[in-house]
Amino acid sequence: MKKSVNFLIILLLTGSFMLSSCALSVNMQIIQEERYQGIIEPAPVYAVETLDNSKIIFLEHNLLANGTVVxxxxxxxxxxxxxxxxxxxxxxxxxxxxxxINDSLTLVFGDILTLTGNFGAGTGNKLYGIxxxxxxxxxxxxxxxxLFGRITLSINNRMIILAPGQSYSYTRNETLKDRNATIDISYTHTYINKGILDKNNIRTSMVAI
Known part of the structure; x- marks a missing residue:
């Protein structure tokens, strides 16, 4: 198996990324596998009572891409x-x-990508201020x-409310043809409400505490 560094092109905020610029064809199938702990609502619910401006809610998204070269x-x-x-x-x-990090900051979104299997490896992440x-x-x-730390969001045409500590997951499968190779990839998306954080606990450094 050949090696290539950083062959993955990632567009984190839009939620789309290409596994190969040379892909010939893609067959995408959505697997009806969802795991959630929140409340499903029929329509958007806009908050009337908001957080104190000294606090934020931390929402994390983890995309696990497990690929097998078949x-x-x-x-x-x-x-x-x-x-x-x-x-x-x-x-x-x-x-x-x-x-x-100011009074207007309401939500911090952490986006994580992890590659596993014999098609790739490694993890990366990035923070966004909302x-x-x-x-x-x-x-x-x-x-x-x-103000209770609940997040109302729409995923897969569902309205979901996640309380702190709750999560929502779903899986999609893809068969990717890349040059002369065929790769089966399983994408598992997990959204986790990490709860309320004090803005004083957000540190602009890479020091792990």
């Missing part, structure tokens, strides 16, 4: 761009933060947050 010779994809750490015990968020809603967060749209 035919031919494929380039080995790698990704390695860690940009933040979150300590669950101290509730402290450290990272390369390129957005202002100041107004609604907003696109990878494949989801966040409509509102409230």
């Amino acid at each position: 035919k031919g010779d494929a380039y080995f994809r790698t990704v390695d761009f860690p940009n933040y750490w979150f300590n669950e015990n101290t509730r402290q968020l450290n990272g390369n933060i390129d957005f202002p 100041y107004s809603l609604p907003v696109k967060a990878n494949e989801a749209t966040v409509y509102s947050v409230d």
Whole structure:
């Protein structure tokens, strides 16, 4: 198997990324596998009561791409761009933060990509500051947050409310033809409401606490 560094092209905020610029054809099938702990609502719910401006809600999205080369010779994809750490015990968020931490900051969105299998390896992540809603967060749209830390978002044509600690997951499968190779890839998306954080616990450094 040949190796290629950073062959993956990632568009984190829009939720789309290409596994190969030389892909000949793609056969996408949505698997009806969803795991969620939130409340499903029929329509967007806009918050009336909002958070104190000294706090934010931390929403994290984890995309796990598990690929298997089933035919031919494929380039080995790698990704390695860690940009933040979150300590669950101290509730402290450290990272390369390129957005202002001010009174208008309402939500921090963490986007994580992990490659596994014999087609690629590695993990990368990035933080985004959200100041107004609604907003696109990878494949989801966040409509509102409230003072209890709940997040109302739309994913897969569903309106879902996630309380702190709750998550929503779904899986899609793809068969990718890349040059002379055929790769079966399983994408698992997980959205996790990490809850309310004090803005003083957001540190603009890469020091893991």
